[in-house]
Amino acid sequence: MLGSNIADSVVDHALSLGADFAELFVDRNQVNNIATLSNEVQSVQSGIDFGIGIRLVYGYKVLYGYTNKTDLDELRRIVSELSAKDLRDPINQKLAFDYRKPEEHHPASDVLSLDACIDGKVAYLLAADKTARAASNMISQTRGSCMQREQSIEIFNSEGLHIGDKRNYIRTSLTAYASDDGEQATGSWNDGGLRGWEIRSDISAAETGSEAARQALVNLSAKACPSGRMPVVLGNGFGGVIFHEACGHLLETTSVAKKASVFHDQMGEMIANPMVSAVDDGTMANEWGSINIDDEGLETQNTQLIKDGKLTNFLADRLGAQQTGYERTGSGRRQSYHFAPASRMRNTFIEPGEDELDDMIASIDKGIYASHLGGGSVQPGTGEFNFAVQEGYYVEKGKIQYPVKAATLISTGPAVLKEISMIGKDFSLACGMCGSVSGAVPTTVGQASLKVDDILVGGNA
């Protein structure tokens, strides 16, 4: 995508201006998005994103620029402008580029550059819609989407690295709207992976449609949620978003190096109930959050974050490793050439335990079973979080009583880690997009169902 001779000249120019380290990140994304509204195609969109990110490092200082242009003069101009206030005699010598291609751990066959397969995707979404609307005459509408993306990256740096990779992403989703007597509620389901449209053989339009409809109908019948402090059972799969947001971000050197994480000085200490072990694994075949190499060109890894309650690793990118002294973990990620890389999660989950979901619910006198979580937010410095319950039930005397709506879970990540008292066997993963300092990147969250003894539940009953 960019001639080695041009990259060589730009990197050489950067080092001649005194940079410790220089890197070019060449990024091309081909995108195709299909949207349906009930049984019609709402839109088909396609596009090309292309640009080059230039990163210069002087000590701990990062200088970053980007452009859509590939000509040498423009790239050298950006380097000169970035380094204008840091000029000094050259310190490092550039090493000759040594091109290598990473091992492919995530094969894809039906990729976007070969065929967008629009007919097949439309048929899938319309079949999901048909199933959803057949579930009940209260399902008034559906919205479907299928996003496919093929990202080609090429990285050059002053240490002689020249590496390229391709990433194929596919994600489908359906949201069902249920209406009755002026009330409306929604339910949704999605699938995704680091692969091509061949995912169609592993997903089911009927299951997608029926699950979205089921959730919408449950929520339509939901009552106001009781509020106050109480035990909560978090469902498997996307329930892991709480660990991702309220704990995972605090284990990234992006916040550890700034001491903007409550865990920054707790390496080796017990930070969770001893039954909790957690992992961030970038190597899982064809998972949504996986990669072959990170966006700094390092082969990705499987990183044990917490083992039996003890903090064992942080997630480190190049700069984070330099600042904290912890080893790089192949976690330097970014949304696109618009961003400098930062330490980010990949597939992050709490490992399964030995408990049964039924036993967790039976152990609750008054509490909530949050079978599906929605989105939320976290304050990185303190770990304070807020998550919406997408599908939840009030539990009393060990039995599920009725579905609840507009429930919110409030606590802090460090507190929840210690309040986990039961972990189930029903482990599963779910895909999402994670937004942070280096943009939005695909990440997977996961866990088995687990019980937290004390969370503040916000409701309006």
Add this chain to the structure above:
Amino acid sequence: MDVENNAATILDRIRAKGAEGDLIVDEGQALSLKARDGELEEHKVSSSQIYGVRVIKDAHVGTAYSEAADEQTLNSMVDQALINATFAKVEADEKILNTTGSLVTDDALLCPSDEVSIENKIQFVLDMEGDLAAKDKVQNVPYNSVSDSIVQRRVFTSSGLDASLKQRMCVASAYALMVDGDKNVMDGSGRAARQFDQLSYAGIVEEAYERCVGLLHGEPVPTKHYDLIFDEEFQVEVFSTFASMFSGKTAKDGVNPMRDKLGDIIADPRLKISDQPLLTDGFGYALFDSEGTATRATPLITEGRLETLIHNSATAAHFGVSTTGHGIRGPKSTLGVSLHQLHIDKGSDSPETLFSGEYLLITDLSGLHSGANPISGQFSFGAAGYLCRDGERIQPVRNITVAGNFYDMLKKISAIGDELFWNLERSAYMPHVRFADVAVSG
């Protein structure tokens, strides 16, 4: 080739294929700086350009975009948009407007030149971070930045319109982590201006410190119903979260509960809400919308009555009305509807009335989007702020939730202040509104 020539080539190709269409070109230049421990941590410069085309052929709409601007790629973009259109449903209401001529914003007003040197901007962010870090109990200032950006949007249509809007925006912000024993809190402040020399870091530092120290020892309040007043930032956030209640697009799609309530009383009779795209003090200023329609002030709620929904030309045609100039489309997106600058008229309540008795002043909300359902109006947000009485802060409050139904809250307003304020991003201009009797869990 320059943008004008590329646009002419693209529109010629669209016409040659028997279609009509429009082209949006977004260009930007930006500088951003971040400091850490007294040193410059990040220095970022960027230039970007993106072309996004929308074609309409035989009532089918297709879109495509490209960040590469060579002739071959741009031609391919047009062809791809035409292919995409063949899969889309018939959109009889979506047309390219038959407007011609030129609309251009005034650079002197919206994009003034910048005389501040890069050295001074670097010193600004270093001083801001350093002064805040030096405050009592501040552990560090992990999030801080200074930015100066210029964005330009061009809209070209196959009917002959050429519209251009260019704006400058300078922003500074700092967030401190404050620690005292086992208590910690992170909060901050920011400012925005058209020119860098209109920014001052002293106010940001003081406000960020005051916000942290004020909330550091916050505790929940007892669970019950309270009157709520949101601070400047979060009042705008709450209204924006439910702004789709005004959308003709969500009404057309059947997911707007206000669709059949035009002319109905939906709010307290003292509430007057409008969209004011031509207030030049705001960064939501819009001379034209994404279809190239010239904008104007639009009353939305008057004396509590829903006056109109906002429309682009397609949603307007669907409902048999005229566009209100609220078409929104980016180079990468399809045509939608959006407010420009939300405005609430000032009320008649003095600060003494507005802040009388007991109420919660909310200075932080979390889960604004995940915790809200714009279809039903239901919400449940994490919150922090102060329990107040007669304008005095009695107790800092943290770890609470506020929950209710926003559409019901609009009818249960107990006071509207007589002073107007902009939010940080200068996207909305409104007075404080006091909402009565909202459920709070502590």
